[in-house]
Amino acid sequence: MKTLHRPLNPRRIGVLAFHTFTQLVRMKVFYFLALFAVIVIGANFLELPTHAAPESSGVELLYAIKNTSIGCMSLFSIVIAVVATGLLLPKDVEDRTLYTILAKPVPRLDYLLGKFFGVAALIFVSLAVMDLLMSGVLALRLGGVLEQQRAAAEAFGYPPDLIESQLAETRALGPTWNLQGAVFVVFLRAIVIICVALLLSTFSTSTLFTAIVGFLVVFIGFFQADAREAYFQGTGVLGRIGSAIMTTVLPDLQIYNLIDAVIEGKVLKALDLLKVAGVTLFYFIVYTFASWLVFARKEF
C-alpha cells in the first residue's frame, strides 16, 4: 500500500485527468466544434476571385480551407488552454472540492498533472475531430480541383510529364501527412500554453487574472523572439544568458510558426518536428516543476 502514495502514480493521474475531461465536456466546451464545422464547410463554398492561370485554378480554394481551419484550430486551442486551465484550479479552491481531494492520499503533483492531462486530452480530441473534418473537406475538393486542372492542361496540349508534376504540386496542398504534422504542432503549442496557465493559476486565485495574464503571455510569446533579438543583439555572454532566461520565463511561441509554412505546402522536416517536440517537453518540465513548487506550499 505504501508505494501507492508516491507522486506520479499513473492510475491516479488518469482518474483526475478523466474527471477534468468530463468536467469540461459537461461544461459544453464541445459546442465549439459545431461552430467549427459551420466555418469549415462555409469556407468550402467561398467563391474566391481567381487571378491564376486556368491550369492552376482552384488552388486558392484549397489554401482558404486550410487557412480558416488551422486558424480556427489555433484560436480554439489557445482559448481553451488559457480559459479552461485558468478556470479549473480557482474553482476547486472556491468550491472547496480541493479540500476533499487533497484530504485523500493524493500528492499535489498528481493533482496538477491530472488537471494538465485533462485539458490536454480535451484539446487533443477536439483537434482530432477538427482535423478529420478539415481533411475530409480538403480531400473532397482536391479531387475536383485535380480533374479541372488536368482537363485545362490537356486542352492546352501540355506534355504529360509536365502535367503530372503540376498535379503533384497541387496534391501537396491537399490532406497530406504534412498537414497532420502541422495540426500536431498546434497541439504542442497548446501544451505549452496549458502549462503557462496552470502555473499562473497556482498563484492567482482569480480566473480573470489568470485569463488576462495568460493571453498576455501568449501574445508576448508570438513576438518575443524578435524582441530578444533587438535587445540582446551583440551583447556577448551576458546577453546570451539574458536571452536564455527570457525564453525560459516567457515561452517563445514563434518556433511553432512552421505551421504557416506547412499551409503554404512546404515540407515539414522530421528534424524540425522533433526540435519543436523537444522544446515543448522542455517547457512542460520547467513550468510543471515551477507550478508544483508553488502549489506544494500553498494553503487553503
Added chain:
Amino acid sequence: MEHAVEIENLVKVFPAHFGGRPVRAVDRVSIRIEPGQVYGLIGPNGSGKSTTMKALLGLVAPTSGTCRIFGADSLAVDSREQVGFLPENPYFYKHLSGAETLRFYGKLCGLRGKALDARIDELLELVDLNDARDRRLGGYSKGMLQRIGLAQALIQEPRLVILDEPTAGVDPIGSRQIRDLILALRERGITVFLCSHLLEQVQEVCDQVGIIFRGRMIREGRLEDMLAIEDQTELVLRDAPPELVDEIRRLVASADGAELVRAGKPRTTLERLFLRETVDRAE
C-alpha cells in the same frame, strides 16, 4: 499505544493581508485521541476549530508544532490513507451525480472494480441517498450534500473520520441519522474527530470533549467527568403520586445536611418533540 490523532503544541498564524494584523488562529493546542474514541471539539465561531482540522489533514502547514495521524506526520501524503474528511459547508463537483462522486473519490483512494461498486451501493444506502444516486449534485439540497460528503469521507473505510460540523444545515431527522451513524462508527472501533455547534449532539455522541476559545484549549477531558455535578444526585420518577413526592420531601428535610435543589416535571427537548411528531408518527 499509537494514538489515532496526536496534535502537539500546534500554532497556526495566518500572515497579515493588506496591512491587517496577522491572525493567530490556533495557539499551542494539543489534542490526543485514542483509537476508537469519539472526540468533540467545541467553541465559538472563529475559535480555530476548522484550522486545527485542516492542519491535521495537511491542508495548512503548522507555524510550529506537529500533527500526526496514526503516527504519520500530517504533511506526508501517507498520513491521509487512513482518514476520511468532511469539510464544513461542503460543495462537490456539481456536474457529477451522487454515485459518480463516490466513484471518483473511491478511485482516488485506489479502490476499483466490484469492490468499489459494492462500497458505493452500501454507502448510498447508509446515507439514504439511493433515490438520488443518478441525480447531479447541482440539484442536491444542503442536507443531501452533507450526507454525500459523509459517504465520501467513509469511502475507503478509514480508521479515522474527521467531521467539520457534520450536522450543519441538516434537518433533525437527518441529524439524528448522522448521530446514529457516528455511534455505529464508534461501535466498529472507528475513531471520530468532530466539531459542532450543536452541543446537545456533541453530548450524545462524544467520549471526550475539548473546548477551544480564541485558538486556545480551555478545557478538555472525558465528557462524563466534566458534566457530572459531583455533589448532586438526580431521581426521575414515573407515575409518582403526590403523597409519595411529599413523603420524599419530608425525608429530605429531616435528613442531615441534604437539601432539595429542585423538583418538578422534566421537559422534553424540542428535538425529541419534533422527532416524535414527524418520524415516529410515520413509522
